[in-house]
Amino acid sequence: MKLFIKYITQYRLAAVMFCVFTAIFAAVFFLYDIQGEAVLYAAVLCAAVAVVAVTIHFLRFRKKYLERKTLIGNIELLTEKLPDPCSPIEEQYTLMLEKLRAFSYDNQNKYYQERSDSIDYYTTWVHQIKTPISVMQMMLQSEDTEQNRALSAELFRIEQYVEMVLYRFRLDSEANDFVIESVSLDAVIRSAVRKYAPQFVQKKIGIIYSGTTQTVLSDEKWLLFIIEQLLSNAVKYTESGSVTISVTDGNILQVTDTGIGIAAEDLPRIFEKGYTGYNGRADKKSTGLGLYLCRRASEKLSHKIYAESEVGKGSTFYIDLSINKTEIE
Numbered sequence: 001m002k003l004f005i006k007y008i009t010q011y012r013l014a015a016v017m018f019c020v021f022t023a024i025f026a027a028v029f030f031l032y033d034i035q036g037e038a039v040l041y042a043a044v045l046c047a048a049v050a051v052v053a054v055t056i057h058f059l060r061f062r063k064k065y066l067e068r069k070t071l072i073g074n075i076e077l078l079t080e081k082l083p084d085p086c087s088p089i090e091e092q093y094t095l096m097l098e099k100l101r102a103f104s105y106d107n108q109n110k111y112y113q114e115r116s117d118s119i120d121y122y123t124t125w126v127h128q129i130k131t132p133i134s135v136m137q138m139m140l141q142s143e144d145t146e147q148n149r150a151l152s153a154e155l156f157r158i159e160q161y162v163e164m165v166l167y168r169f170r171l172d173s174e175a176n177d178f179v180i181e182s183v184s185l186d187a188v189i190r191s192a193v194r195k196y197a198p199q200f201v202q203k204k205i206g207i208i209y210s211g212t213t214q215t216v217l218s219d220e221k222w223l224l225f226i227i228e229q230l231l232s233n234a235v236k237y238t239e240s241g242s243v244t245i246s247v248t249d250g251n252i253l254q255v256t257d258t259g260i261g262i263a264a265e266d267l268p269r270i271f272e273k274g275y276t277g278y279n280g281r282a283d284k285k286s287t288g289l290g291l292y293l294c295r296r297a298s299e300k301l302s303h304k305i306y307a308e309s310e311v312g313k314g315s316t317f318y319i320d321l322s323i324n325k326t327e328i329e
Helices: 002-010 012-031 036-073 090-141 148-172 185-203 220-234 277-283 288-299
Strands: 181-184 207-208 215-218 242-248 252-257 304-310 314-320
Touching: 002 036, 002 207, 012 036, 036 148, 036 215, 148 185, 148 220, 148 288, 148 314, 181 185, 181 220, 185 207, 185 220, 215 220, 220 242, 220 252, 220 288, 220 314
Parallel strands: 207 242
Antiparallel strands: 181 215, 242 252, 252 314, 304 314
């Protein structure tokens, strides 16, 4: 019924003109004193022909409407030309759409080319910048002083930010950078702990981890990145106490710290891009990207990441690694 109303609305001018012409003929017949039966007979014949014509036209209209509605629902699958136009106006619309599509393709190709060039540049930059960072680390390790340890810690943070750039581009890359396989969770956790051990030692923060024998379906490189980001935040916002890493029987990895905690109003938004919250603004060193990248990577891996926290008592971050049973071929 709604479609028929749309049809009548579109062709209302023809309906109005039919009524006007009928009225004109009726008036002329009346003025010439032609019998009313003749007028009525002619009107009935015209109405019958009109009903047949309108029915056929409406069925064609309905067919075209449904075809285009289906096409709109699957527009991303349209790779060839649009449906053939049925009028000069539709022909103009079709021509405009084809030109817009060509313009869109050109812009899309240009964007992908520029993005590819950008990724190549930053990938090269990341690998090049690691050389002077490694040299500076070796120079600072030559003498064990308080100042050198502080500089080494800052240099370590620089290296983490550099790697974050590379991971940021990899996440948005069209290429599949994820390799899902059976991963030893203990090996990944210990690798992250070893990397951040100097940071824990410098801040005199204890780290508690008793090991695990569990394996999970994940990407080792990206899972390591997520855990490292959580340890980075734990070190950054914990001034005393300890950081505890544990794994439940349900393959839920927990990273608990005794740091400053997260405000209740900030907790729902900590995984948003660029959101730093009260602690980040107070610290003035937070980029708001670390947890955002963790969430993005977790979604790619079909893991779930979430957090609980209480201001002044610490935070606990959870990574649910319990993927549904899947066989690896």
